[in-house]
Amino acid sequence: MHVLKVLELFLIQPLVWVGLIRCYLAARHRVRYERHQYKSAIDAHYLEVRSFFKDGLLLGLAATIVSLGLGLIVSPVWVVIYELLAVVSLVIVPNALMPATVFGLSWLAYWGLKPSLTTQLNTQLQTHGVTTLGLNSGVIISGCLILGIGLAATAILLRRRGLQLNSPQIRPDQRGKRIVRYRWQQLLVLPVGVLIPGDWLHTTLTWWPVFQVGSQKFSILLLPLLVGVSAQVYKQRPQQAWQRLSKSYWWLAAASIVLAVIARVTTLSPRWLIGLIGLLVLGVWISLARHRYYDRHQQFWFSDTDQGVRVIGIRPNTPATKLDLHIGDVILECNRQVVQSEAQFYAALLKSPTYVHLKVRNVQQELIITETAIYNGAPHELGIVLFTDQED
Template sequence: MLQEWLLELLAGFGKLFIHPIFYFSFLLAFVVGMFRVSRERKDFHTRVYDIYQEVRYILPSSLLIGLLLSIIAVGFGLTLPLELLNFIAAVTIVLSAGGFRLLSPAWIIGLALLIFVVSEKIGYSFIPYEGLSFNKILMTMAIMLALLFITEGLLMLKQGWQGTSPRLAESPRGLKVGVQLAQRLWLVPMFLVLPTGELTSPWPWWPVVSIGSETYSFIWFPFLVGFAQLVKSTLPELAVKATGKNIIAAGVVTLLLAIAAYWVPLLAVVSAIFAFISRIWISWRHHAYEKDRHYFFTPQPKGVMILGILPYTPAKKMDLKIGEIIYKVNGIEVNTENEFYKALQKNAAYCKLEVVDVNGQNRFAQGSLYEGQHYELGLILVDEDKELMTEENERYS
């Protein structure tokens, strides 16, 4: 029995690397990265992160969560027909036309579930599930939706706010201001039980959502989880974490409704509708909140605000943060980007910055520079004349 399970798990693991979604995720992240770099070059005549930035986040942080979800799925025998999983993959590809923005599990699996239900009710069944329980399939989908919905919130809390892309916008007063685009794509591979194969049930109650099959196999299925959120009125970390917490709360409610569907099958559909609408409401709430608030990244009456930091530069090593205000460079007060770079030239080998951090506290940041290369500090600053190409922009374009 143990040997058969290990062989099936190994076979299921291998199926991940032949699934189109696995490779599609990397292609999608690469394409989104191309558009991001193009926008950054348009705004700043330089890229902030390279074209592979989105690709780097696809797997590492989501593998552990995928493992935990797999333990739950296999332990409770969450079982779906392969054709239905492939339909979920098809919905994923269709929604990816909007980039990462529409790749919430609430929309992907929720839409797949609702289409599946409607097709059955109108007598046009396109997913074969002969001998399986329709209600239990819905319950399994609802539970998977809820678990992945919670996963979306957790991943946003952990790293969704990191490495945001700065952009330029025009305020109602006609000033050049900055905004931040937070966007991520994660691949969450999850072991699921297929109602076909050579494995037999190891326990009388497995799968707990018994859908009529007597033999099983495993598949490691790749689910895509993505989001995109534009932040203008606060720091990205605060905005994205707030959204993540709201998603987790909505996901917990969705999970409770999905579990209750074991006794009241209609609640599986209710849970999917709740998740679908709540995710729309969370996005709308953020948009409405941002719409009526002032821009955060604006030209300052005293000092210059950091809008972006290029990786692998002295600014990064000096631990400068976006949203901080630099008001003195080498002891000289600065209020524009031109004044900032002129002050840097006062000392070609070393710079000392006086900074107001995001909590309003004064601090010092200092570091070495190479002689004659002061423009390699690596900062993108909020400035009224930001459309003009600076020396630093020329260096990194």
């Protein structure tokens, strides 16, 4: 029962609801675009919202076990600064996600405000029973490890995204030809259990759990940790691109652990420790820049073609998933009939209402033959997403 009450207090925090609204709006925009562009949504379920709850709770549980196992301690003042900056970033930057940047800025703001907090806000907080923490190395090391938890969670999301829906967005290039962009933008707010000093929560809510280590008392708080990333590709298969980016985030998560260990065994000032968090944030930006650079220097475009029809998406749970097809493949023949447009493709499908036979050229320029059963009388439910025919 106490666990449920702790979770209830997590759910009333503004960052959770702002994140949920932002996630819902992104999912609704995707579904509307797909229905407008492809006549029906590739996946009408709001997967982003489902992931917000399902993945958020699972990853949050794992993160809480790690955080409490390591005894990570945070300052209540820093929590307020972090949540405020996170909410502002979600509101004023509608088309991007900056979790790592917000995390780094929160520590920079906490460091910059610390002199005034010590003389003013700390006194007010202590009158209400809130124990504040000085800007010591132990607190910042905890912050470094919390950042590592967020980076690891992002790596897991990217890895899983490679196996899930990839929604194509059609864009014109400089020559007026249609190309496809695949964008990954998933936002989570993880409930990460951390320790905060004092028993001020217990004095207000008598059921709130309190732990005592030596002479110091600690309460558990579910920190809403903003997790996610916004990335896109034009010239890579999205599954491979997200997995490659996932490896970069795993390396950064490992680096945060190494830096925390180094800081623990050495005597670094808080200023240098905040510099280590800044170094990790810089590593995130470098990883995203490398991702964009690698994509720009690939030769292959997911573009419209004059020979055949390009596969730009595959709907889940349809007969198309049984075909040996991949994003970027070009269908040359359908039921032994040459096709050069979406209309010709579906006309050829109607010639065999229960079975489809395809001749395909993959991105390696190899010719393959694939076939499968389809729904009787429903060729549009095959599940292959193609460039829609342009109107004259």
